[in-house]
Amino acid sequence: MNSIPPVKPPRGIKPTKETATSETNEQREIEKAKLEKEYKRSDQRLEELVSSHDQDLMEVMQIFSALSEKVTSLREKIHAVKENLNVCKQLLRCKREELLNLWLEGIEHKQVLHLLKDVSSDSCGRIISLTAMTSHEPEPLQLSNILHDPLADQ
Incomplete structure (x- = not known):
């Protein structure tokens, strides 16, 4: 041309x-x-x-139209992805708080378990010593003797 x-x-x-x-x-x-x-x-x-140049112009207009549609749909998808990311971020914050609370509860339960072990080992030792004492005595074991705290006498 x-x-x-x-x-x-x-x-x-x-x-x-x-x-x-x-x-x-x-x-x-x-x-x-x-x-x-x-x-x-x-x-x-x-x-x-x-x-x-009619044919060339038509091709250019069709290509431009297709690209414009793609850009519009991709913008919508990007917007949806951003919204989903914000929702996930909020959920992760909630889960983080929940995990923190569970972790703190676990620490509390661990402390309670240690205290229970200490108390149970002390009371087992007392029961064993009391049963040894009662085997030599002819009197029956009384509840007040078992509940008596030996540390209170000191």
Whole structure:
């Protein structure tokens, strides 16, 4: 395709300041006619170029339309992903707090377990010592003797 590129129309000559208004009106009319003539020529040239490149223009418009649709759908997907990430972030914060509370409860239970072991080992030792004492005594074992705290005597 050897087509000549569009030609830029020549710039108009600015009228010189004259005192006679009829000459300036005539110059305006001449300039107006030139501009209209150049406008018609440019319009005709544009029509020729559009008609000669009609297929190319249609392809470009279709490609642009497809790309525009893809960009729009991808923007929507990105927005959805951002919303999902924010929801996940909130859920992770909740789980973090829940795990922290469970961890603290575990520490408390561990401490209680240690205290129970200490208490049970002390009471087992007392029961064993009390049963050893009662085997030599003919009297029956009384509840007050078992509940008696030997540390209170010290």
